[in-house]
Structure formats: C-alpha cells, structure tokens
Amino acid sequence: MNDHVHATAELTKNQSLVMGALARSDGPLSAYTILDQLRDNGFRAPLQVYRALDKLVEFGLVHRLESLNAFVACRHPGCDGHETIAFMICERCRVVNELTDGALANRLAHLAVDAGFALKKTTIELRGICRVCQAA
Amino acid sequence: MNDHVHATAELTKNQSLVMGALARSDGPLSAYTILDQLRDNGFRAPLQVYRALDKLVEFGLVHRLESLNAFVACRHPGCDGHETIAFMICERCRVVNELTDGALANRLAHLAVDAGFALKKTTIELRGICRVCQAA
DNA sequence: CGCATTGCGTAACGGTATAACGTGTGCGAT
C-alpha cells in the first residue's frame, strides 16, 4: 500500500464522513458545522471531528485556514506539492481559492535560509474580494 | 494631531495597559493572558482586552498571529509599511520574528492582480525552528 | 443645550479545541 496517496477507500469511517462533508461543501467548514452535519451519522462530540480532521490534514486531503478557524477539502490540481500553498479568501462570498506559485515558495524559502530558520510549515492567507463579487 | 502616528501618549488608559503588557513580553500573548496580567489594574472582562487590542491593531502597533490566536507588539524597524508582513514563529522557544520583503509583497500583489482579486490583508506565518534553537 | 461619538464596565453567552478517561479491534512476536 502506498504511503502517501490516500484514496477514499483507505480512510476510516469517521474520516470518510468528514471528508465527504468537506467535499460536498462549496466553501470552508468549521469543525462544529461538520459535527452538526454528521449528527445523523452518529457523531456526538467535537473530538470525533477533530481526530478525523487531524488525519485528513496529515494526509494532505484537507487544509486548515488559520484566519477562519475552518477547514477546506484540498482542491489543488493533482493534489500534490502541499508544501507552500496560498489561499485567497473572499470576504464577501466566502469562496476560497487555492494556489501555488514557485516564485513565492522560493522567496519564502530564501528568506528562511537567510534567517537560519528551519521552515516546517507556511501559512499564506490573502483576504479580499474576489473577481465575481467585485463585478456585482 | 497626526492621523497615522500613535504615540503611547495618545492611547487611552486601557490601550496603554495592554500595549505595555505586550511590549514587556518577549513573545506573543493571548488575550486571556493579558487579561490575567492586568487584573491588578482593574481589568475584569475579556472585552476590555479585546477592545484595546482592536484599536492597537488598527493603529498598527500590534499584530495578530492567526495561527496562534495571539498578539505581538510590532517590532518592525521604524514601524512603517504594515501592509505585507511575514512572521517567523519558532515552535520551540516561541520567539516571533517580523520581516518585510519587497519581492515577496510584489509577488503576492501580482498573484492577486492576476486573479482579479482585490487584496485587503495578507497573513504570512512561517512555523519552524529558529537559528538559536537549532544550535541547542 | 441637544445630540452623536467614543470609551468603558458587566454579564451572559457562543464558538473553538483539548484532556483524560475507557473500549474494542487487528496484528505481529514470542
């Protein structure tokens, strides 16, 4: 079994349910919103959600948005290179766009090296108004 | 009176107290930690802290670290150009370094323009181990 | 004066996340 690719089939029941909720959703969901959506599936406590989320994030299937305290299913094309991802979050319609950019990642890596900083994880979240909402 | 420069003297009593707590601290403080530190000064409720923090952030004297749910006094040299700041957060010693980089800011601005995204605020937080802690 | 604005104090609450238990199941090593 592959160590790094996690198909739906490899997930536990709870992980699948949480993944499904996020995949169905247009935008980010909070852990408690997920909990509410899964009550009919037997979910009763936050920890059931958080434990599943921890694993899904670890697998790279889900991202945590720090500035929203919420989670999104990874929509990254090909779902690879989860190192340096930037999120553009529309404050009007809540849509989240996920993007990677080599120049950006390189610049950050360079800054870290310069500072002698052993980089483990980067959080980049851009807040603003998306193209669609500006037109409206 | 200047619209953009906020010396300590211009702050209200509560704002000064909160600012003082952050300035004294080596690292980031949570709102509730600040509250506890200021109980002897008459602070009794979270709101007193949050209201002061809101203003201090607005003035650019304090930054919020989204990934920590905590706040730091601005240590930016000259304390100007609060547009695009990156934070390097050591997960071992909790020290936070604040830095700005033109190339980084430009790249982000460029990405936003490309996407037709009206950028309002950027959050960049790098987690890792600082030089000092690596040596130890 | 009348009125708007701003800061402040208090209480209550809602949202986010984890600690500390204990249970069950699969599976490799002895």
Add this chain to the structure above:
DNA sequence: ATCGCACACGTTATACCGTTACGCAATGCG
C-alpha cells in the same frame, strides 16, 4: 494462542477564544 502494542473510537468534562447585548460616562460640536 495469547500477549502486547498501536490505533481508531466513544464519552464526559473542561479549558480557551471571542462576541452580543446592555447601560453608563466623558467628550466634542452644531
């Protein structure tokens, strides 16, 4: 086979983070 271990799971309780709603006091200004 059975012991021990790792792992997912369930439950309760609790800690931590942030806001809503209310009322009052001081200030500035037409």
